[in-house]
Amino acid sequence: MIARHSLIYVGSRGFAAALNMGSVAVFTRLAPVESYGGYLYLLSWALVLYGATCQWPKFAFFALYDEAREPAQVGTVVRILGGTLLLAGLGAAAASALGLVSPRAAAAILALAMGTTLFEGSTEIARTRLKAGAVAASVISRAVLILGLGSLSLHASGDPLHLALAVACANALGALPAALTIIPLMPGRGSRAEALRLFAYGWPLVLSFGTAALGQTLDRLIVAETVGPAGLGAYGAIADFLKQSFVVFGEAIALSLISIAKREARAGGMAAAGGVLRDAARAMGLIAAFGAVFFLCFDDLVIGVLLGPDYRAEAQALAPVLILASILMMFRAYYFGQVIYFTRSSRLEAWAAFATLATVAAASLALIPPLGAMGAAFAFAGGQAAACLVLVLGARRAGTALPLPLADMAGIAGGALACGLTVVAIGLLPGGLTAAGQVLRLAVLAGGALMVAWRYDVLGLAGALRRRLAS
Numbered sequence: 001m002i003a004r005h006s007l008i009y010v011g012s013r014g015f016a017a018a019l020n021m022g023s024v025a026v027f028t029r030l031a032p033v034e035s036y037g038g039y040l041y042l043l044s045w046a047l048v049l050y051g052a053t054c055q056w057p058k059f060a061f062f063a064l065y066d067e068a069r070e071p072a073q074v075g076t077v078v079r080i081l082g083g084t085l086l087l088a089g090l091g092a093a094a095a096s097a098l099g100l101v102s103p104r105a106a107a108a109i110l111a112l113a114m115g116t117t118l119f120e121g122s123t124e125i126a127r128t129r130l131k132a133g134a135v136a137a138s139v140i141s142r143a144v145l146i147l148g149l150g151s152l153s154l155h156a157s158g159d160p161l162h163l164a165l166a167v168a169c170a171n172a173l174g175a176l177p178a179a180l181t182i183i184p185l186m187p188g189r190g191s192r193a194e195a196l197r198l199f200a201y202g203w204p205l206v207l208s209f210g211t212a213a214l215g216q217t218l219d220r221l222i223v224a225e226t227v228g229p230a231g232l233g234a235y236g237a238i239a240d241f242l243k244q245s246f247v248v249f250g251e252a253i254a255l256s257l258i259s260i261a262k263r264e265a266r267a268g269g270m271a272a273a274g275g276v277l278r279d280a281a282r283a284m285g286l287i288a289a290f291g292a293v294f295f296l297c298f299d300d301l302v303i304g305v306l307l308g309p310d311y312r313a314e315a316q317a318l319a320p321v322l323i324l325a326s327i328l329m330m331f332r333a334y335y336f337g338q339v340i341y342f343t344r345s346s347r348l349e350a351w352a353a354f355a356t357l358a359t360v361a362a363a364s365l366a367l368i369p370p371l372g373a374m375g376a377a378f379a380f381a382g383g384q385a386a387a388c389l390v391l392v393l394g395a396r397r398a399g400t401a402l403p404l405p406l407a408d409m410a411g412i413a414g415g416a417l418a419c420g421l422t423v424v425a426i427g428l429l430p431g432g433l434t435a436a437g438q439v440l441r442l443a444v445l446a447g448g449a450l451m452v453a454w455r456y457d458v459l460g461l462a463g464a465l466r467r468r469l470a471s
Contacts, residue, residue, distance in 0.1 A: 004247040006248040016143035017244040021306055023147045026239050027235075028308035031163070037229030038160035040236040042105060043167075044217035044224075046112030049091055051213025052206075054084040058124035059209075060202030065128045072191035074125060074182060077198060079190045080281045081121045087179050088113045093372045108164040115171030118179075126178040130260075134181045142174025199394075208350035215356035215383055219376040222364045227372050235373040237307055238315035239380070242326040246291055250330030253283045278405045283458050288327045289416035295323055297445070301371040301438065312398030315372060321377040328384035332391065348394040355386040419448035452470075 027036060061077040089110055096106035119142060127135045149166035156162070224232045261273035261280075296304065299319050303312050332352070360383035367375030423441045426432045432441070452458075 002446065008132040008136050012139045013248050014251055016139045017248045019140075019143035019147055020025055020244045020248075021241055023143070023150060024149050024237055024244075025308075026147065027154060027163070027308045028237050028306075028311050030151065031160075031233075033230040033233035033310050034228075035154075035158055035160050035163075035233075036237065037224065037231070037233030039163045040220060040232050040240075041224045041229065042108050042160060042164045044102070044220045046109045046116065046164075048210070048213045049109060049215055050113040050116050052210030053088040053091060054081065054113060055120070055213070056197060056202045056205035057081050057084060058196045059205060062124060062128050064197055064201055065127055069194065070129070070190075071185045072194050074185040076190040076194040077125065078121070078446060080195065080198060081117060083207050083289035085117055088117070097212040104161055108161045108168075111131045111165055112171075115168035119171040119175040122175040122182060125179045129181070131178070131181045134178045137177035137406050141169055141177060145170035145173055169398050170240040204350045208353040211350070211357050212353035215360050215387075218357065218360050219364050219368070219379045219383075222368050223373055223376045226368055231373050234311045234314040235318060235376055236309050237316050238303070239322050239325075239377075241306060241315075242295070242319070242322050243329075245295070245372065246287065246323075246326035246330045248352060249287050249291075250284050250333050251279055253287070278403050278408075279364060279458070281404050282408050282412065282456050284330060285412045286449065286453055286456075286458050288330060290325055290419070290445065290452075291411045293416045293420035293423070294445060295319060297420060297427070297441065298438075320375060321374070321381055323368050325377065325381035325384050328381065328388055332387050349393060351394060352387040352390040355390045356383040359383045359386040412452055412456060415448060415452040419445050422448075 027039075030257055031039070057077050057080045061073060065073060073092075091105045092110035095101050095109075096103045101109065119138065123135050123138050127137070146167055149170050150163055153159070153166040154160040220232055220236060223235055261276040297318075303315050305317070307315055360379050363379035363382045365375060367378050369375070371378070420443050426437060426441050426444065429437070431437050
């Protein structure tokens with residue numbers, strides 16, 4: 001089951017990530033750097049609004065889900081999400097009334113927050129209930145819609161507000177397949193007891209998610225205010241591209257496998273969940289090691305294909321620092337899943353969020369004025385490192401540290417390093433950077449990743465294949 005569930009979930013996220021990378025490639029060619037930067041500015045504020053109001057209920061549900069109380073829990077969390085959307089609307093209206101943003105910008109920010117809430121809420125409920133097929137359909141539908149609707153909006157007007165509204169619609173429509181799995185549970189009424197449980201667990205998340213969202217976007221907001229939308233356009237384009245590469249796969253593995261691990265833990269304790277958690281760590285180690293080698297060896301090729309010409313020079317300079325930041329963010333997702341599922345309190349995530357915000361704020365104020373977007377990249381990486389440190393040390397102190405197969409992860413990293421050196425050596429040979437040479441380099445890296453995945457039985461795929469062949 002683990003292999004099948006993970007393949008459906010991770011495979012859909014991988015396909016969607018490829019489409020989202022295509023969206024970045026298309027958008028950076030259709031939109032000038034300033035326009036794309038304006039859209040990212042709106043999106044950054046929308047993520048802060050979503051994090052401060054609408055994000056916490058889905059993770060409280062994720063943590064407290066119990067099959068025996070499923071109808072009451074689902075009905076209650078859906079009603080709570082409706083209330084948080086009302087709060088988001090009030091927040092956007094207040095920002096507009098105070099003159100912090102224009103009414104049009106406030107409407108676009110609210111639309112993005114609402115679309116994100118509909119998509120994330122429905123897919124989180126479906127994923128927690130192990131409805132992998134419905135989640136996969138939603139994830140792929142959203143990616144297709146973002147590419148299609150976003151491209152149409154940019155072709156028609158080039159207005160960043162119109163692109164924001166198109167992305168909001170894509171999120172809302174993409175939620176439908178997952179939402180259909182929830183409808184049969186909706187006739188039941190919400191439960192006051194379940195609401196109190198969700199609030200008791202989730203209230204620290206209200207503050208921590210708002211803080212975390214600001215910490216994740218503060219570097220972008222400061223870049224927009226100091227360097228300008230053009231600087232934010234190039235910085236955000238490469239950062240979002242790397243996020244689709246590392247963080248999407250890492251979160252897919254971490255949160256899908258930890259859902260299974262929680263079920264195993266309920267049946268047989270943490271010892272029963274240990275094998276699943278170690279599988280997740282090995283898979284994330286494989287993505288981090290070979291992903292970093294790939295982007296460091298082929299950054300000029302990848303950036304040239306995926307980003308418009310106005311974005312490329314700065315993106316290539318920022319790539320190494322943002323690769324590190326993305327890997328740290330991916331492992332933060334692994335420990336975040338532990339906090340949500342295996343600790344009795346969500347306060348540790350709140351501390352991690354405060355560490356992120358404090359580190360990003362201090363580093364951004366110190367580094368962005370002299371270094372521009374490169375300073376923002378260092379600040380972002382520092383914030384992710386601080387959060388990981390808080391989560392690792394806090395989990396160890398609480399006695400719930402996730403098992404890490406360090407020897408296997410070191411072997412995976414060693415395999416990736418050997419492949420990387422081989423790829424570099426081929427590139428130094430005569431003809432090594434021609435089309436045929438690049439194909440050979442890619443084949444070496446892909447073959448090495450497959451061999452390492454087989455050697456360490458990542459996600460149990462090698463074991464499952466061996467058992468099938470034996471039978």
